[in-house]
Amino acid sequence: MTDLSPVRRALLSVSDKTGLIDLAKALAARGVVLLSTGGSAKAMRDAGLDVTDVADVTGFPEMMDGRVKTLHPKVHGGLLALRDNDDHVAAMNDHGIEGIDLLVVNLYPFEAALARGADYDEMIENIDIGGPAMIRAAAKNHSFVTTIVDVEDYDALLAELDANDGATTYAFRQRQAQIAYARTGAYDAAVSTWMAAAIGETQPRRRVFAGTFAQELRYGENSHQSAAFYTDGSNRPGVAAAQQLQGKELSYNNINDTDAAFELVSEFLPKEGAACAIIKHANPCGVAKGDNLLDAYTKAFDCDRTSAFGGIVALNQPLDAVTAEKITEIFTEVVIAPGADDAAKEIFAKKKNLRLLITPQLANTAEAGLAYRQVSGGMLVQDRDNGFLTLDDLKVVTKKAPTDEQLKDLLFAWKVAKHVKSNAIVYVKDGATVGVGAGQMSRLDSALIAAKKAERMADAMGLPQPLTIGSAVASDAFFPFADGLLEAAAAGATCVIQPGGSMRDDEVIAAADEAGLAMVFTGMRHFRH
Known part of the structure; x- marks a missing residue:
């Protein structure tokens, strides 16, 4: 094996023909012999290029609707032969x-078929066989063969050939081999994941996780950690699919927090009114619905003005100028919304570091999917928490039943609690959070912290009493004892929503009755760790 390997003969067989003709012409101009198959060969011939069909090389026609065309010793031998091995040469x-010195292959569009909802039979026909086999063969023999699987590497290939008098370096071939194996790995991951879902296999023996590089990040959660952002190909609306219109590059923490904000605000349909979520360190510090975006943002901001500084703002409707003006009154890291008008963009343009992300639509929070978390030695996999409730799902367990207005606030508080780190306590009044307690080791502490925050905000706003007076309160899991419930009552809550299911439910219900609270059980919890 030598460092430089000349490219004299190339096999080009691509599903995505973007850039194919320009690449083929550039190779032909360098004296490279072109081999190809089917539609790729036709496209190149139509462009006036001299192309040899693989069928002419193998002596076998393409058959079985194209399923069999490159699986032949004259193809794989040409890719796998070690040029410096006498037995191989013989x-x-x-x-x-x-x-074959150069292989340019991209695969049948399986992921695209999946994205458009193709049926089972069409998905099967979009599973490439010959392509991955050739890619793996060429990549294995990277001592001599160059493998290109992505259109974005065409220019790099030509630059490499120009720099080395029609040859490629070993380092270049190594890098392209790694890219090639990652591509076939991701492809097989998509196939196996789809098939598991298609046949109802919820816990397959093996799971494969794959992502596509989106950007290198300055660092991870802390400056000593390197980090990068990868997309999963799901095209789910959110931070991965958003267009950044302005501002500094997103950091690791920005992306994590923006995702949390957008998933939360997506709980509130635009047709049901404006909504705003403000997130700090992946927890809501204010969420509200309003008559318009300005009203929703103001109410959300007034829940915890201190924590909102340097936070992430997510909106469920396109950003308008008056809301943009209000948001810029304090330091905000990121704003994400399903659109923004020109006047709002002009206002934000004055804040060069403020990131503005635009999404095509909100996320579907009821959509099924998987969530992953790494642990030492393995990976936890679960269904995405897409649980939701309607009024019919609520069970009144106290002597006093909640009013219609209280039920609205209870359901609002429940939606927010789903996105608060456990143990979660959320106070809501008139469609806005007025106190949030998150991530504590006891539910009692969460209730206390949320109430204290509300008291602090009342003092800051010059209010005669905290807004928790007359509020609805949500708990993401059951109250194991009555103490947390009684703390909520002491803070002024008048109604409670919680899953129920504690061994001491009877004691908690009795305490609620004695305190004059209305309480409903959901039968569903929303732990978030």
Whole structure:
């Protein structure tokens, strides 16, 4: 093996023909012999290029609707033969096999078929066989063969050939081999994940996780940690699919927090009114619905003005100028919304570091999917928490039943609690959070912290009493004892929503009755760790 490997003969067989003709012309101009198959060969011939069909090389026509065309020793021998191995060279000579120095292949569009909801039979036909086999063969023999699987590497290939008099370096071939194996790995991951879902296999023996590089990040959660952002190909609306219109590059924490904000605000349909969520360190510090975005943002901000500084703002409707003006009154890291008008963009343009992300639509929070978390030695996999409730799902367990207005606030508080780190306590009044307690080791502490925050905000706003007076309160899991419930009552809550299911439910219900609270059980919890 030598460092430089000349490219004299190339096999080009691509599903995505973007850039194919320009690449083929550039190779032909360098004296490279072109081999190809089916539609790729036709496209190149139509462009006036001299192309040899693989069928002419193998002596077999493409058959079985194209399923069999490259699976042949004259193809794989040409890719796998070690040029410096006398036995390999002799076998090539004996069997009329010519070396293939460059393989350019991209695969059948399986992921695209999946994204458009193709049926089972169409999905099966979009599973590529010959392509991955050739890619793996060429990549294995990267001592001599260059493998290109992505359109974005065409220019790099030509630059490499220009720099090395028609040859590629070993380092270049190594890098392209790694890219090639990652591509076939991701492809097989998509196939196996789809098939598991298609046949109802919820816990397959093996799971494969794959992502596509989106950007390198300055660092991870802390400056000593390197980090990058990868997309999963799901095209789910959110931070991965958003267009950044302005501002600094997103950091690791920005992306994590923006995702949390957007998933939360997506709980509130735009047709049901404006909504705003403000997130700090992946927890809500204010969420509200309003008559318009300005009203929703103001109410959300007034829940915890201190924590909102340097936070992430998510809106469920396109950003308008008056709301943009209000948001810029304090330091905000990121704003994400399903659109923004020109006047709002002009206002934000004055804040060069403020990131504005635009999404095509909100996320579907009822959509099924998987969530992953790494632990030492393994990976936890679960269904995405897409649980939701309607009024019919609520069970009144106290002597006093909640009013219609209280029920609205209870359901609002429940939606927010789903996105608060456990143990979660959320106070809501008139469609806005007025106190949030998150991530504590006891539910009692969460209730206390949320109430204290509300008291602090009342003092800051010059209010005669905290807004928790007359509020609805949500708990993401059951109250194991009555103490947390009684703390909520002491803070002024008048109604409670919680899953129920504690061994001491009877004691908690009795305490609620004694305190004059209305309480409903959901039968569903929303732990978030």
